[in-house]
Amino acid sequence: MKSLFIILTVISSLFANNSFATDDINPAVIKSFHRTFKDATEANWSVSEDRYKVQFYLAAQQITAYYDKQGTLLFVVRNISSFQLPLLLQAEIKNKYVNYWISNLYEESGVNGTDYYVTLENSDTKVVLKSYSHAGWSVQQKESK
Known part of the structure; x- marks a missing residue:
């Protein structure tokens, strides 16, 4: 023993x-x-x-x-909750992606500022968005399930 x-x-x-x-x-x-x-x-x-x-x-x-x-x-890089997003980014997700849920969300901070990446999903589609200027999202990737 x-x-x-x-x-x-x-x-x-x-x-x-x-x-x-x-x-x-x-x-x-x-x-x-x-x-x-x-x-x-x-x-x-x-x-x-x-x-x-x-x-x-x-x-x-x-x-x-x-x-x-x-x-x-x-x-x-750190994972964050949707409540930690800037308000304009939160609002755009809520308005444009009503039928989606967040499966991944993280913040990337560096010498050029802070960017946010979010993965949204529904039963048919998976979308990855990247923030730009804390005022909007651009689609980085979109795929059917």
């Missing part, structure tokens, strides 16, 4: 660390992340050819941040 406890402790400690070794991440990126999101928890890193992605929790909300290889924060 004691050896089982030791084995489980070792295994859980391996999983308690980030799922991606931070040794492979530019220290400038990690420093930038900690400076910007000092209260972040459960940071989970991944790397692509041109950027770093970190998923983490901040104030009990899951957030994803993207950094370039030099440590510059490119943009931050």
Whole structure:
């Protein structure tokens, strides 16, 4: 029983660390992340050819941040509720997409401002919209089910 406890402790400690070794991440990126999101928890890193992605929790909300290889924060993504949308965007969805429900909604904030993306569905169609100038939506994708 004691050896089982030791084995489980070792295994859980391996999983308690980030799922991606931070040794492979530019220290400038990690420093930038900690400076910007000092209260972040459960940071989970991944790397692509041109950027770093970190998923983490901040104030009990899951957030994803993207950094370039030099440590510059490119943009931050978080899921939001429809009540967090600017009022004009809320109104347009309610008026133009009466027979649709929201299946996904997120905010993308970066150096060029904040954009919103919403996926709307009904029994026949799925539509992805992107906000423009916080005053309207443009159709990014539309497909039949």
